[in-house]
Amino acid sequence: MSLLATALAGVVFGLALAAPPGPMNAIIAEESVVRGWAAGFRAGLGAMTADIVFFVLTLAGVATLLEQSSAVQPALYLVGGVLMCYFALGALEEARNTATFTAADGSPGASNGFQKTFALSLTNPYQLGFWLTVGVGLLQPGTLDVLAHVPGVGESLEGTMVVQTGSPTLLSGFFAGVAIWIVTYPAGLVAIGRRVDALAPAVAAASAAVLAGFGALFLGVGMLQLV
Template sequence: MSVITTALAGVVFGFALAAPPGPMNAIIAEESVIRGWVAGFRAGLGAMSADALFFVLTLAGAVAVIDRYPAARPALYLAGGLLMLYFAVGAIAEARNTASFTDAGESDEASGFRKTFVLSLTNPYQIGFWLTVGVGLLRPGTLDVLSHVPAAGSTLEGALVVETGSPVLLTGFFAGIGLWIVVYPVTLDAVGRRVDAFAPVVAALSAVVLVGFGLVFLAIGTLRVV
Protein backbone atom coordinates (compact mmCIF):
# COMPACT_ATOMS: atom_id res chain seq x y z
CA MET A 1 0.00 0.00 0.00
CA SER A 2 1.39 3.37 -1.03
CA VAL A 3 2.29 5.89 1.67
CA ILE A 4 1.28 8.64 -0.75
CA THR A 5 -2.15 7.06 -1.27
CA THR A 6 -2.71 6.83 2.48
CA ALA A 7 -1.59 10.44 2.98
CA LEU A 8 -3.87 11.69 0.18
CA ALA A 9 -6.78 9.70 1.62
CA GLY A 10 -6.16 11.45 4.94
CA VAL A 11 -6.20 14.84 3.23
CA VAL A 12 -9.52 13.97 1.57
CA PHE A 13 -11.02 12.86 4.91
CA GLY A 14 -9.89 16.09 6.59
CA PHE A 15 -11.12 18.26 3.73
CA ALA A 16 -14.48 16.43 3.72
CA LEU A 17 -14.91 17.05 7.45
CA ALA A 18 -14.02 20.76 7.26
CA ALA A 19 -15.66 21.85 3.99
CA PRO A 20 -19.45 21.23 4.35
CA PRO A 21 -21.58 24.33 5.10
CA GLY A 22 -22.33 24.79 8.77
CA PRO A 23 -21.88 27.09 11.78
CA MET A 24 -18.06 26.84 11.81
CA ASN A 25 -17.72 27.84 8.17
CA ALA A 26 -20.28 30.60 8.73
CA ILE A 27 -18.06 32.14 11.42
CA ILE A 28 -14.93 31.66 9.29
CA ALA A 29 -16.68 33.39 6.38
CA GLU A 30 -17.82 36.30 8.53
CA GLU A 31 -14.33 36.85 9.96
CA SER A 32 -12.72 36.56 6.49
CA VAL A 33 -14.86 39.12 4.68
CA ILE A 34 -14.96 41.63 7.55
CA ARG A 35 -11.41 41.45 8.90
CA GLY A 36 -9.32 39.67 6.28
CA TRP A 37 -8.13 36.15 5.58
CA VAL A 38 -5.83 36.01 8.62
CA ALA A 39 -8.85 36.52 10.90
CA GLY A 40 -10.70 33.83 8.93
CA PHE A 41 -7.73 31.48 9.25
CA ARG A 42 -7.58 32.18 12.97
CA ALA A 43 -11.25 31.25 13.30
CA GLY A 44 -10.62 28.05 11.34
CA LEU A 45 -7.70 27.32 13.62
CA GLY A 46 -10.10 27.40 16.57
CA ALA A 47 -12.20 24.60 15.07
CA MET A 48 -9.07 22.66 14.09
CA SER A 49 -7.69 23.01 17.62
CA ALA A 50 -10.92 21.51 18.97
CA ASP A 51 -10.48 18.58 16.56
CA ALA A 52 -6.92 18.13 17.81
CA LEU A 53 -8.26 18.09 21.39
CA PHE A 54 -10.93 15.53 20.43
CA PHE A 55 -8.20 13.48 18.76
CA VAL A 56 -6.19 13.37 21.99
CA LEU A 57 -9.29 12.60 24.06
CA THR A 58 -10.26 9.82 21.64
CA LEU A 59 -6.82 8.30 22.00
CA ALA A 60 -7.29 8.38 25.76
CA GLY A 61 -10.81 6.95 25.49
CA ALA A 62 -12.30 10.00 27.21
CA VAL A 63 -14.69 11.07 24.41
CA ALA A 64 -16.56 7.76 24.69
CA VAL A 65 -17.61 8.73 28.23
CA ILE A 66 -20.27 11.00 26.69
CA ASP A 67 -22.16 7.94 25.46
CA ARG A 68 -22.44 6.62 29.02
CA TYR A 69 -24.52 9.56 30.21
CA PRO A 70 -27.91 9.98 28.45
CA ALA A 71 -28.22 13.62 29.53
CA ALA A 72 -24.89 14.64 27.98
CA ARG A 73 -25.98 14.90 24.35
CA PRO A 74 -29.18 16.93 24.96
CA ALA A 75 -27.13 19.31 27.11
CA LEU A 76 -24.61 19.71 24.29
CA TYR A 77 -27.38 20.42 21.76
CA LEU A 78 -28.91 23.08 24.03
CA ALA A 79 -25.57 24.71 24.84
CA GLY A 80 -24.48 24.65 21.19
CA GLY A 81 -27.82 26.08 20.03
CA LEU A 82 -27.66 28.96 22.51
CA LEU A 83 -24.07 29.76 21.51
CA MET A 84 -25.00 29.82 17.82
CA LEU A 85 -27.86 32.23 18.46
CA TYR A 86 -25.55 34.42 20.55
CA PHE A 87 -22.93 34.51 17.77
CA ALA A 88 -25.71 35.17 15.22
CA VAL A 89 -26.51 38.43 17.03
CA GLY A 90 -22.92 39.57 16.41
CA ALA A 91 -23.12 38.52 12.75
CA ILE A 92 -26.34 40.52 12.33
CA ALA A 93 -24.63 43.58 13.81
CA GLU A 94 -21.70 43.10 11.40
CA ALA A 95 -24.10 42.87 8.44
CA ARG A 96 -25.83 46.11 9.47
CA ASN A 97 -22.69 48.09 10.27
CA THR A 98 -20.35 46.95 7.51
CA ALA A 99 -20.60 48.65 4.13
CA SER A 100 -17.65 46.82 2.56
CA PHE A 101 -14.49 44.87 3.30
CA THR A 102 -12.55 46.86 5.87
CA ASP A 103 -9.71 44.61 7.07
CA ALA A 104 -10.22 46.44 10.38
CA GLY A 105 -9.94 43.73 12.99
CA GLU A 106 -11.54 43.88 16.39
CA SER A 107 -9.40 45.02 19.27
CA ASP A 108 -9.71 41.43 20.47
CA GLU A 109 -7.95 39.52 17.68
CA ALA A 110 -8.66 36.14 19.29
CA SER A 111 -12.44 36.56 19.02
CA GLY A 112 -12.90 34.31 15.96
CA PHE A 113 -10.65 31.62 17.40
CA ARG A 114 -12.61 31.55 20.66
CA LYS A 115 -15.97 31.43 18.89
CA THR A 116 -15.17 28.36 16.79
CA PHE A 117 -13.22 26.61 19.53
CA VAL A 118 -16.00 26.91 22.12
CA LEU A 119 -18.69 26.12 19.56
CA SER A 120 -16.79 23.01 18.44
CA LEU A 121 -16.58 21.75 22.02
CA THR A 122 -20.39 21.85 22.25
CA ASN A 123 -21.06 20.52 18.75
CA PRO A 124 -22.66 17.03 19.03
CA TYR A 125 -21.96 16.33 15.35
CA GLN A 126 -18.26 17.00 15.77
CA ILE A 127 -18.14 14.85 18.88
CA GLY A 128 -20.17 12.20 17.06
CA PHE A 129 -17.57 12.15 14.29
CA TRP A 130 -14.81 11.33 16.77
CA LEU A 131 -16.98 8.71 18.47
CA THR A 132 -17.53 6.91 15.15
CA VAL A 133 -15.34 7.75 12.16
CA GLY A 134 -12.55 9.13 14.33
CA VAL A 135 -12.29 5.92 16.31
CA GLY A 136 -12.15 4.00 13.03
CA LEU A 137 -9.33 6.17 11.74
CA LEU A 138 -7.34 5.67 14.94
CA ARG A 139 -7.85 1.90 15.24
CA PRO A 140 -5.06 -0.08 13.48
CA GLY A 141 -6.37 -1.92 10.42
CA THR A 142 -7.43 -1.21 6.87
CA LEU A 143 -10.33 0.68 5.28
CA ASP A 144 -11.59 -0.15 1.80
CA VAL A 145 -12.82 3.35 0.98
CA LEU A 146 -14.52 2.82 -2.38
CA SER A 147 -16.25 -0.42 -1.36
CA HIS A 148 -18.84 1.74 0.44
CA VAL A 149 -19.86 3.65 -2.71
CA PRO A 150 -23.60 2.99 -3.31
CA ALA A 151 -24.39 0.63 -6.22
CA ALA A 152 -20.74 0.46 -7.34
CA GLY A 153 -19.07 -0.81 -4.18
CA SER A 154 -18.58 -4.37 -5.41
CA THR A 155 -16.95 -3.14 -8.62
CA LEU A 156 -14.60 -0.71 -6.88
CA GLU A 157 -13.73 -3.04 -4.01
CA GLY A 158 -9.99 -3.13 -3.38
CA ALA A 159 -9.26 -0.12 -5.60
CA LEU A 160 -8.49 2.22 -2.69
CA VAL A 161 -7.45 0.57 0.57
CA VAL A 162 -5.83 2.73 3.24
CA GLU A 163 -4.17 1.83 6.50
CA THR A 164 -6.08 3.15 9.52
CA GLY A 165 -4.24 3.99 12.70
CA SER A 166 -1.32 5.10 10.54
CA PRO A 167 0.53 8.32 11.47
CA VAL A 168 0.61 9.09 7.73
CA LEU A 169 -3.20 8.92 7.49
CA LEU A 170 -3.68 11.07 10.57
CA THR A 171 -1.10 13.62 9.40
CA GLY A 172 -2.89 13.82 6.06
CA PHE A 173 -6.22 14.21 7.87
CA PHE A 174 -5.12 17.33 9.76
CA ALA A 175 -3.32 18.60 6.65
CA GLY A 176 -6.67 18.44 4.84
CA ILE A 177 -8.33 20.52 7.55
CA GLY A 178 -5.39 22.94 7.46
CA LEU A 179 -5.70 23.26 3.68
CA TRP A 180 -9.37 24.18 3.96
CA ILE A 181 -8.90 26.83 6.65
CA VAL A 182 -6.33 28.55 4.42
CA VAL A 183 -7.99 28.23 0.99
CA TYR A 184 -11.50 29.14 2.16
CA PRO A 185 -10.60 32.44 3.93
CA VAL A 186 -8.15 33.47 1.18
CA THR A 187 -10.85 32.97 -1.48
CA LEU A 188 -13.47 34.93 0.46
CA ASP A 189 -10.96 37.67 1.25
CA ALA A 190 -10.03 38.02 -2.43
CA VAL A 191 -13.67 38.37 -3.51
CA GLY A 192 -14.47 40.72 -0.61
CA ARG A 193 -11.75 43.15 -1.65
CA ARG A 194 -13.25 43.42 -5.15
CA VAL A 195 -16.97 43.47 -4.41
CA ASP A 196 -18.05 46.03 -1.81
CA ALA A 197 -21.45 44.41 -1.19
CA PHE A 198 -19.87 41.00 -0.59
CA ALA A 199 -18.89 41.55 3.06
CA PRO A 200 -22.31 42.57 4.42
CA VAL A 201 -24.04 39.87 2.36
CA VAL A 202 -21.74 37.15 3.69
CA ALA A 203 -22.16 38.46 7.24
CA ALA A 204 -25.95 38.32 6.79
CA LEU A 205 -25.80 34.80 5.37
CA SER A 206 -23.57 33.75 8.26
CA ALA A 207 -26.20 35.06 10.67
CA VAL A 208 -28.91 33.10 8.85
CA VAL A 209 -26.87 29.89 9.01
CA LEU A 210 -26.12 30.38 12.72
CA VAL A 211 -29.77 31.11 13.54
CA GLY A 212 -30.93 28.11 11.51
CA PHE A 213 -28.51 25.67 13.10
CA GLY A 214 -29.07 27.22 16.53
CA LEU A 215 -32.84 26.70 16.36
CA VAL A 216 -32.39 23.14 15.07
CA PHE A 217 -29.97 22.31 17.89
CA LEU A 218 -32.32 23.81 20.49
CA ALA A 219 -35.25 21.83 19.08
CA ILE A 220 -33.28 18.56 19.11
CA GLY A 221 -31.99 19.20 22.62
CA THR A 222 -35.47 20.04 23.92
CA LEU A 223 -37.03 16.94 22.33
CA ARG A 224 -34.34 14.71 23.80
CA VAL A 225 -34.83 16.18 27.26
CA VAL A 226 -38.59 15.64 27.03
Protein backbone atom coordinates in the same frame (compact mmCIF):
# COMPACT_ATOMS: atom_id res chain seq x y z
CA MET B 1 1.52 3.44 -3.26
CA SER B 2 -0.28 2.33 -0.12
CA LEU B 3 1.23 5.18 1.92
CA LEU B 4 0.28 7.72 -0.75
CA ALA B 5 -3.27 6.37 -0.94
CA THR B 6 -3.52 6.48 2.84
CA ALA B 7 -2.29 10.10 2.96
CA LEU B 8 -4.72 11.17 0.21
CA ALA B 9 -7.58 9.39 1.95
CA GLY B 10 -6.71 11.27 5.14
CA VAL B 11 -6.81 14.59 3.27
CA VAL B 12 -10.22 13.69 1.83
CA PHE B 13 -11.54 12.78 5.29
CA GLY B 14 -10.24 16.09 6.66
CA LEU B 15 -11.86 18.12 3.90
CA ALA B 16 -15.10 16.15 4.33
CA LEU B 17 -15.21 17.22 7.98
CA ALA B 18 -14.19 20.85 7.43
CA ALA B 19 -15.87 21.88 4.18
CA PRO B 20 -19.66 21.30 4.58
CA PRO B 21 -21.75 24.45 5.25
CA GLY B 22 -22.50 25.03 8.91
CA PRO B 23 -21.99 27.35 11.88
CA MET B 24 -18.19 27.05 11.92
CA ASN B 25 -17.82 27.97 8.25
CA ALA B 26 -20.32 30.79 8.76
CA ILE B 27 -18.05 32.32 11.42
CA ILE B 28 -14.95 31.79 9.26
CA ALA B 29 -16.72 33.55 6.37
CA GLU B 30 -17.79 36.47 8.56
CA GLU B 31 -14.31 36.93 10.04
CA SER B 32 -12.65 36.67 6.62
CA VAL B 33 -14.65 39.31 4.79
CA VAL B 34 -14.99 41.72 7.72
CA ARG B 35 -11.47 41.50 9.17
CA GLY B 36 -9.32 39.80 6.52
CA TRP B 37 -7.62 36.48 5.86
CA ALA B 38 -5.70 36.27 9.15
CA ALA B 39 -8.91 36.59 11.18
CA GLY B 40 -10.62 33.97 9.03
CA PHE B 41 -7.65 31.64 9.44
CA ARG B 42 -7.69 32.10 13.22
CA ALA B 43 -11.38 31.22 13.26
CA GLY B 44 -10.65 28.05 11.29
CA LEU B 45 -7.78 27.29 13.66
CA GLY B 46 -10.23 27.36 16.57
CA ALA B 47 -12.32 24.61 14.98
CA MET B 48 -9.18 22.62 14.11
CA THR B 49 -7.93 22.91 17.69
CA ALA B 50 -11.23 21.49 18.91
CA ASP B 51 -10.75 18.55 16.52
CA ILE B 52 -7.33 17.95 18.08
CA VAL B 53 -8.99 17.94 21.52
CA PHE B 54 -11.60 15.43 20.31
CA PHE B 55 -8.82 13.35 18.75
CA VAL B 56 -6.98 13.16 22.09
CA LEU B 57 -10.21 12.39 23.97
CA THR B 58 -11.10 9.65 21.49
CA LEU B 59 -7.60 8.21 21.73
CA ALA B 60 -7.94 8.12 25.52
CA GLY B 61 -11.46 6.67 25.41
CA VAL B 62 -12.94 9.70 27.19
CA ALA B 63 -15.17 10.71 24.25
CA THR B 64 -16.94 7.34 24.38
CA LEU B 65 -17.61 7.75 28.11
CA LEU B 66 -19.07 11.22 27.47
CA GLU B 67 -21.32 9.85 24.74
CA GLN B 68 -22.66 7.16 27.08
CA SER B 69 -23.80 9.74 29.63
CA SER B 70 -27.52 10.47 29.16
CA ALA B 71 -27.07 14.09 30.26
CA VAL B 72 -24.26 15.00 27.85
CA GLN B 73 -26.14 15.04 24.53
CA PRO B 74 -28.98 17.42 25.53
CA ALA B 75 -26.51 19.64 27.43
CA LEU B 76 -24.31 19.95 24.34
CA TYR B 77 -27.29 20.79 22.14
CA LEU B 78 -28.60 23.44 24.54
CA VAL B 79 -25.25 25.11 25.25
CA GLY B 80 -24.32 25.03 21.56
CA GLY B 81 -27.72 26.44 20.59
CA VAL B 82 -27.42 29.34 23.04
CA LEU B 83 -23.90 30.15 21.83
CA MET B 84 -24.97 30.10 18.18
CA CYS B 85 -27.90 32.44 18.82
CA TYR B 86 -25.61 34.78 20.76
CA PHE B 87 -23.00 34.80 17.99
CA ALA B 88 -25.80 35.34 15.45
CA LEU B 89 -26.67 38.62 17.20
CA GLY B 90 -23.04 39.71 16.92
CA ALA B 91 -22.95 38.82 13.22
CA LEU B 92 -26.18 40.76 12.65
CA GLU B 93 -24.68 43.79 14.38
CA GLU B 94 -21.62 43.57 12.13
CA ALA B 95 -23.87 43.33 9.08
CA ARG B 96 -25.46 46.63 10.12
CA ASN B 97 -22.21 48.41 10.95
CA THR B 98 -19.97 47.15 8.13
CA ALA B 99 -20.61 49.21 5.04
CA THR B 100 -17.84 47.75 2.90
CA PHE B 101 -15.05 45.21 2.71
CA THR B 102 -12.74 46.61 5.38
CA ALA B 103 -9.78 44.23 5.70
CA ALA B 104 -7.45 46.58 3.82
CA ASP B 105 -8.15 49.52 6.13
CA GLY B 106 -7.72 48.06 9.58
CA SER B 107 -10.55 45.81 10.55
CA PRO B 108 -13.40 46.96 12.78
CA GLY B 109 -13.26 45.52 16.27
CA ALA B 110 -11.02 42.84 17.71
CA SER B 111 -11.20 39.36 16.19
CA ASN B 112 -12.51 36.65 18.50
CA GLY B 113 -13.23 34.08 15.81
CA PHE B 114 -10.87 31.54 17.40
CA GLN B 115 -12.78 31.59 20.68
CA LYS B 116 -16.13 31.39 18.87
CA THR B 117 -15.34 28.37 16.70
CA PHE B 118 -13.44 26.59 19.48
CA ALA B 119 -16.39 26.94 21.89
CA LEU B 120 -18.94 25.95 19.27
CA SER B 121 -16.92 22.94 18.13
CA LEU B 122 -16.56 21.63 21.68
CA THR B 123 -20.35 21.89 22.17
CA ASN B 124 -21.24 20.43 18.76
CA PRO B 125 -22.75 16.92 19.14
CA TYR B 126 -22.25 16.29 15.40
CA GLN B 127 -18.52 16.91 15.70
CA LEU B 128 -18.36 14.62 18.74
CA GLY B 129 -20.37 12.05 16.77
CA PHE B 130 -17.87 12.21 13.91
CA TRP B 131 -15.00 11.32 16.23
CA LEU B 132 -17.00 8.50 17.83
CA THR B 133 -17.72 6.94 14.43
CA VAL B 134 -15.35 7.90 11.62
CA GLY B 135 -12.70 9.04 14.09
CA VAL B 136 -12.63 5.68 15.88
CA GLY B 137 -12.28 3.98 12.50
CA LEU B 138 -9.35 6.23 11.63
CA LEU B 139 -7.60 5.37 14.90
CA GLN B 140 -8.04 1.58 14.90
CA PRO B 141 -5.07 -0.24 13.30
CA GLY B 142 -5.95 -2.16 10.16
CA THR B 143 -6.54 -1.75 6.44
CA LEU B 144 -9.48 -0.60 4.36
CA ASP B 145 -9.79 -1.35 0.64
CA VAL B 146 -11.72 1.80 -0.27
CA LEU B 147 -12.48 1.21 -3.97
CA ALA B 148 -13.36 -2.45 -3.43
CA HIS B 149 -16.69 -1.26 -2.03
CA VAL B 150 -17.69 0.77 -5.11
CA PRO B 151 -20.96 -0.75 -6.44
CA GLY B 152 -20.64 -2.59 -9.73
CA VAL B 153 -16.91 -2.14 -10.28
CA GLY B 154 -15.52 -2.88 -6.83
CA GLU B 155 -14.23 -6.31 -7.77
CA SER B 156 -12.12 -4.95 -10.64
CA LEU B 157 -10.77 -2.10 -8.47
CA GLU B 158 -9.92 -4.32 -5.51
CA GLY B 159 -6.46 -3.54 -4.14
CA THR B 160 -6.18 -0.25 -6.05
CA MET B 161 -6.57 2.01 -3.01
CA VAL B 162 -5.79 0.33 0.29
CA VAL B 163 -5.84 2.68 3.27
CA GLN B 164 -3.89 1.88 6.43
CA THR B 165 -6.18 2.93 9.29
CA GLY B 166 -4.60 3.83 12.61
CA SER B 167 -1.40 4.94 10.88
CA PRO B 168 0.36 8.28 11.45
CA THR B 169 0.18 8.81 7.66
CA LEU B 170 -3.63 8.72 7.66
CA LEU B 171 -3.94 10.98 10.69
CA SER B 172 -1.38 13.43 9.29
CA GLY B 173 -3.29 13.52 6.02
CA PHE B 174 -6.55 14.12 7.91
CA PHE B 175 -5.28 17.19 9.75
CA ALA B 176 -3.54 18.35 6.57
CA GLY B 177 -6.95 18.30 4.85
CA VAL B 178 -8.45 20.43 7.62
CA ALA B 179 -5.47 22.81 7.40
CA ILE B 180 -5.88 23.13 3.62
CA TRP B 181 -9.49 24.19 4.11
CA ILE B 182 -8.86 26.80 6.81
CA VAL B 183 -6.12 28.36 4.65
CA THR B 184 -7.85 28.35 1.25
CA TYR B 185 -11.45 29.06 2.28
CA PRO B 186 -10.70 32.45 3.92
CA ALA B 187 -8.30 33.28 1.07
CA GLY B 188 -11.02 32.66 -1.51
CA LEU B 189 -13.52 34.78 0.40
CA VAL B 190 -11.04 37.64 0.76
CA ALA B 191 -10.21 37.50 -2.95
CA ILE B 192 -13.90 37.73 -3.82
CA GLY B 193 -14.48 40.44 -1.23
CA ARG B 194 -11.83 42.70 -2.72
CA ARG B 195 -13.59 42.44 -6.08
CA VAL B 196 -17.09 42.91 -4.69
CA ASP B 197 -16.84 45.73 -2.19
CA ALA B 198 -20.33 45.25 -0.72
CA LEU B 199 -19.73 41.59 0.13
CA ALA B 200 -18.87 42.09 3.81
CA PRO B 201 -22.33 43.08 5.13
CA ALA B 202 -24.00 40.43 2.97
CA VAL B 203 -21.74 37.67 4.29
CA ALA B 204 -22.16 38.89 7.88
CA ALA B 205 -25.95 38.81 7.42
CA ALA B 206 -25.81 35.34 5.88
CA SER B 207 -23.61 34.18 8.78
CA ALA B 208 -26.14 35.54 11.24
CA ALA B 209 -28.93 33.63 9.47
CA VAL B 210 -26.95 30.37 9.44
CA LEU B 211 -25.99 30.69 13.11
CA ALA B 212 -29.54 31.57 14.14
CA GLY B 213 -30.95 28.65 12.15
CA PHE B 214 -28.53 26.12 13.63
CA GLY B 215 -29.00 27.66 17.07
CA ALA B 216 -32.77 27.21 16.89
CA LEU B 217 -32.30 23.64 15.61
CA PHE B 218 -29.90 22.74 18.42
CA LEU B 219 -32.16 24.28 21.07
CA GLY B 220 -35.16 22.39 19.69
CA VAL B 221 -33.32 19.06 19.65
CA GLY B 222 -31.94 19.67 23.14
CA MET B 223 -35.40 20.45 24.55
CA LEU B 224 -36.89 17.35 22.91
CA GLN B 225 -34.19 15.16 24.45
CA LEU B 226 -34.99 16.53 27.89
CA VAL B 227 -38.71 15.68 27.78
